[in-house]
Amino acid sequence: MNDHFKIYEHSRQRNVLDVRNLSVAFTGRKTKKTVLSDVSFSIRPGETVALVGESGSGKSVTALSLLRLIERSGGVISGATYFTDNDGQTVDILAQDEKELRAIRGNKISMIFQEPMTSLNPVLSVGFQITEAILAHRDVSAEEAKREAIDLLHKVEIPDPERRFGDYPQQFSGGMRQRVMIAMALACKPSLLIADEPTTALDVTTQARILDIIQRLKEEMNMAVLFITHDLGIVSEIADRVMVMYCGSIIEKADTRNLFNAPSHPYTSGLILSMPAVGSARGKGVPLPAIPGTVPAVWQGARGCTFSPRCSYAIERCRHETPLLQRRNPHSFVEVACHRAAEIRSMLGSLLPWVEAGELGITA
Ligand SMILES: Nc1ncnc2c1ncn2[C@@H]1O[C@H](COP(=O)(O)OP(=O)(O)OP(=O)(O)O)[C@@H](O)[C@H]1O
Ligand SMILES: [Mg+2]
Numbered sequence: 229m230n231d232h233f234k235i236y237e238h239s240r241q242r243n244v245l246d247v248r249n250l251s252v253a254f255t256g257r258k259t260k261k262t263v264l265s266d267v268s269f270s271i272r273p274g275e276t277v278a279l280v281g282e283s284g285s286g287k288s289v290t291a292l293s294l295l296r297l298i299e300r301s302g303g304v305i306s307g308a309t310y311f312t313d314n315d316g317q318t319v320d321i322l323a324q325d326e327k328e329l330r331a332i333r334g335n336k337i338s339m340i341f342q343e344p345m346t347s348l349n350p351v352l353s354v355g356f357q358i359t360e361a362i363l364a365h366r367d368v369s370a371e372e373a374k375r376e377a378i379d380l381l382h383k384v385e386i387p388d389p390e391r392r393f394g395d396y397p398q399q400f401s402g403g404m405r406q407r408v409m410i411a412m413a414l415a416c417k418p419s420l421l422i423a424d425e426p427t428t429a430l431d432v433t434t435q436a437r438i439l440d441i442i443q444r445l446k447e448e449m450n451m452a453v454l455f456i457t458h459d460l461g462i463v464s465e466i467a468d469r470v471m472v473m474y475c476g477s478i479i480e481k482a483d484t485r486n487l488f489n490a491p492s493h494p495y496t497s498g499l500i501l502s503m504p505a506v507g508s509a510r511g512k513g514v515p516l517p518a519i520p521g522t523v524p525a526v527w528q529g530a531r532g533c534t535f536s537p538r539c540s541y542a543i544e545r546c547r548h549e550t551p552l553l554q555r556r557n558p559h560s561f562v563e564v565a566c567h568r569a570a571e572i573r574s575m576l577g578s579l580l581p582w583v584e585a586g587e588l589g590i591t592a
Pocket of ligand 1: 287
């Protein structure tokens with residue numbers, strides 16, 4: 229299938245998620261702190277979209293807002309989040325009441341986090357917890373639910389699932405607990421899985437195994453995945469498309485191959501050039517370039533491009549005028565928020581010969 233046909237086919241499918249101008253603010257008695265500004269994106273059925281960015285950029289707030297969980301810690305959300313389930317029914321999650329939300333959370337949209345113990349109850353056996361998740365949303369007998377729970381433990385590669393069914397979360401290692409959490413998240417065959425740094429706390433080998441399991445089950449269930457990470461290595465392995473977040477806004481969107489081969493935003497280029505795999509491809513002894521400075525703790529009210537204080541390409545205009553996220557050119561699906569994207573793109577083209585397809589494990 230050629231690329232044009234694939235894009236045409238995709239555009240005919242209904243998106244599982246359409247996020248429009250999502251903004252989140254935390255309000256104190258006299259203060260208002262905006263942490264997410266006008267975030268818009270879509271996810272198609274069966275697609276893996278990665279959300280990347282440095283610590284504090286707003287990735288978790290985005291994830292928690294999609295299921296309205298951020299409201300519990302005082303976040304005020306605006307915008308719209310259209311979710312279309314497997315039956316083709318579309319709802320705006322932001323307009324749902326708590327009862328309707330309960331029917332979506334953990335059922336049609338599931339979430340997994342970095343720390344499984346926040347989702348698992350330490351005083352209940354893992355088998356009981358998965359069985360309960362099934363019974364809460366589906367009309368099956370207790371016996372059937374137990375059978376499915378054991379099957380799920382088997383699918384996430386827990387050895388001897390019949391015996392481990394009655395064990396408690398603390399009897400499992402970190403990697404095994406993460407598998408249990410995946411089993412629980414997938415118990416109701418969701419249309420969308422939101423995974424917020426699910427492998428960050430694990431060693432590299434365990435991380436690779438968990439990523440494999442998520443990929444395999446995603447394909448088996450034709451589930452869409454929003455994968456949140458700060459690790460571009462993981463992105464290059466698993467994502468179809470990537471969104472780069474900086475200071476609560478998406479500053480670049482591209483398909484994975486395009487992003488690594490031809491990043492458009494100077495921040496994205498900086499992130500890619502900081503990857504050890506790219507550093508070693510450039511030659512031993514060459515120090516890794518770094519993006520100077522850190523994400524500012526507070527960015528609201530700032531004029532111009534939020535990245536401009538750290539950007540070596542910034543000109544006067546960047547400090548005064550906020551760049552909008554727009555298509556790189558009318559024929560491109562890449563979107564970028566940078567006044568100088570076109571110029572920088574042509575300059576960086578010759579600076580990135582080592583970012584070849586294959587160097588980072590990206591298949592052409
Ligand atoms: N409950 C809250 N009240 C006030 N501010 C919050 C709250 N939760 C998050 N924030 C702020 O929102 C911003 C984005 O935080 P978020 O947790 O989304 O970052 P992140 O990109 O997930 O970072 P990390 O990679 O470290 O997980 C930060 O400035 C954070 O301090
Ligand atoms: Mg986070």
